[in-house]
Every structure is written in C-alpha cells, then in structure tokens.
Amino acid sequence: MMTNVRVLVLVYLLAMGQTLSAGVVLASNLSGTVGGAHLIGWDSSNVPIAQQFSTDSSATLVTSVNFGQYWSGATPNVNLAIYTDVLGSPGVDTAYTFSQSVGGSTDVGGGNFYGIAEYDMTSGASLTPNTTYWLVLTAVPGANQSVGWTAAGQGTGAGFMTGVKEWGGSSWFDLPRGAIGNGDLIYAVQAAAPVPEPVTASLASGLAALLFAMVVVRTRRPAAKTGLAA
Numbered sequence: 159m160m161t162n163v164r165v166l167v168l169v170y171l172l173a174m175g176q177t178l179s180a181g182v183v184l185a186s187n188l189s190g191t192v193g194g195a196h197l198i199g200w201d202s203s204n205v206p207i208a209q210q211f212s213t214d215s216s217a218t219l220v221t222s223v224n225f226g227q228y229w230s231g232a233t234p235n236v237n238l239a240i241y242t243d244v245l246g247s248p249g250v251d252t253a254y255t256f257s258q259s260v261g262g263s264t265d266v267g268g269g270n271f272y273g274i275a276e277y278d279m280t281s282g283a284s285l286t287p288n289t290t291y292w293l294v295l296t297a298v299p300g301a302n303q304s305v306g307w308t309a310a311g312q313g314t315g316a317g318f319m320t321g322v323k324e325w326g327g328s329s330w331f332d333l334p335r336g337a338i339g340n341g342d343l344i345y346a347v348q349a350a351a352p353v354p355e356p357v358t359a360s361l362a363s364g365l366a367a368l369l370f371a372m373v374v375v376r377t378r379r380p381a382a383k384t385g386l387a388a
Contacts, residue, residue, distance in 0.1 A: 182217040183315050186346035188224060188274065190312030193341060195228045195272075195304035196333075199236070199297020207305060208241065208248045208292040208330065209343040210321030213285050217316070217349035220283040223256065223293060226306030226344030227275045230268075233260055235298040238277045240291055247323055247330040248292040254283040272306065274344075282350055290319065293345065306344040317347060 198207050213220075220240065227234045238256045241248035256277035263273035285291060297303035310320045320342050323330040 181221065181351055182349045184213065184217050184220070184347040184349045185211045185313055185315040185318035186224075187308055187313035187318065187342060187344060188226070188346050190308035190344060192226060192272075192306050192344065193308050195306055196343075197302065197304045198295060199299060199301075199303035202299045204297040204299055204303075206294055206296040206325040207343070208294045208323040208325075209345050210243075210290060210292055210319040210323075211345075211347050212290045212317040212319055213287055213349070214316040215287050217351075218285045218287050219350040220254075220285060220347060221279055221350050222348045223277045224346040224348075225275050225277075225293075225295065226272070226308075228266065228270055228272050228304035228306065229301060230270050231301040234258065234273075234275050234303060235300060236275070236303050237296045237298065239294045239296070240283055240285070241294050243290040243292060246321075248294055251294075252283060252285070252291075254279060270302070292323070293343075293347070295343075307341050308344050310341040313342065315347070317349075 196207065198205050223238060225236075225238075227236065229235065236258070238258070240252045240254055242250045242252065244250070256279055258275055258277050260273045260275050263271040266272050295305060307322075313320075322333055322341075322343060324333050
C-alpha cells in the first residue's frame with residue numbers, strides 16, 4: 159500500500175510541476191549596442207513607428223514590453239499599442255492598454271535623457287500562437303521623443319523579428335535604408351508562462367482525490383489479529 163501511495167505522490171507532483179514555470183522573454187535585444195536615436199515626436203507633431211515581433215506556440219500572454227527611449231522633460235510621453243499584421247504591416251489595434259514607467263535614466267545632454275521604458279499590463283495581452291504582431295509607439299505631441307535603435311541581428315528569443323515600419327500619413331512604409339542603421343528598435347517582449355491544458359489540471363485534481371481516498375482507507379483499516387484462537 160505505501161509503495162502505491164508513494165508512486166501516486168510522485169505522479170501528482172509531476173503533474174503539478176507542469177503547471178508551474180517562470181515567465182518567458184519572448185524577444186529581446188536590450189543588450190545590443192545603441193546605434194542612435196530616431197525622432198518620433200516633437201512640438202505638436204508625431205510620427206508613429208512600429209517594431210515587428212512574434213508569439214510562439216505557447217508563450218502568447220504578453221505581460222510587459224520594453225523600449226530604449228530618448229526624451230526631454232521629466233519622463234517619456236509615448237503610448238504603446240499592439241497591432242495585428244496585415245500583409246507585412248501593422249493592421250488592426252488589439253486595443254490592449256499599457257502603463258508606462260522608467261526605472262532609471264542617463265543624462266545625454268541638452269536636457270535630454272535615455273532610459274529603458276517599461277510598459278506593463280495588468281491582465282496581459284492574450285495573443286494568437288505562432289503569429290506576427292507589431293509594437294506601435296506613438297509620441298504624445300509636446301516634448302521631443304525618440305526611440306533607440308541597434309544593428310540588425312542582435313536579438314534573442316523565439317519571438318524576435320527584424321522589421322521596422324513608420325507611419326507616412328496614409329500608410330505604413332519601410333524606413334529608408336540607414337535611417338535607423340538598417341537595424342531594429344531596442345526592445346523586449348515578456349510573456350507569462352504557458353497556461354496548463356485543462357486535462358493537466360484535471361489529472362492533478364483527480365490524483366489528489368485518489369491519494370486522499372487511499373490514505374483514508376489505510377488509516378481506517380483494522381489491525382491484523384495476532385495469536386492462535388483458543
């Protein structure tokens with residue numbers, strides 16, 4: 159009996175282990191060398207810019223995004239949106255919203271600063287597996303806002319992609335060669351750990367119930383009689 163219980167405990171723990179794993183860095187080139195800045199907002203004007211990325215087969219719940227950004231003033235003033243891909247360009251806004259924060263910054267002179275801005279989501283953006291999306295940055299008109307870029311091919315992660323588009327007033331177009339060093343924006347995408355399949359959760363619950371029943375049966379089992387009958 160105890161051998162059976164031990165086996166069930168082991169299987170139960172393995173099943174539960176399938177539901178627990180750390181978050182995933184879906185794409186990142188934050189460690190790349192900063193090549194320069196590309197202006198996306200100034201005075202009363204702005205020019206949205208978009209960076210391509212992809213989900214993988216399981217990491218589809220995006221929880222936060224980072225960008226290397228330059229700004230004048232106290233903090234960056236840029237909005238982020240995730241767009242679907244339509245024929246290789248940003249298509250439809252998924253309507254997920256982010257809150258922006260900056261952990262630290264470097265004074266680069268002239269009243270301008272550089273830092274890694276973080277865009278967090280409370281509930282996460284639930285996206286389609288193995289699908290291309292676009293991170294679209296739009297500056298709020300006012301102080302100067304720029305994004306940092308790095309050379310192409312500096313990124314890691316299953317969802318890292320090379321591809322930048324800029325809004326031209328009526329459509330998206332590729333930036334002229336050399337406009338951002340023919341590279342990518344400095345960015346990262348974090349996703350939540352894969353959610354367990356319903357069958358995994360059901361298996362864990364079933365094993366827990368069976369384990370409990372076996373323990374109860376064993377504790378209630380009468381002790382064996384000893385000695386010879388008179």
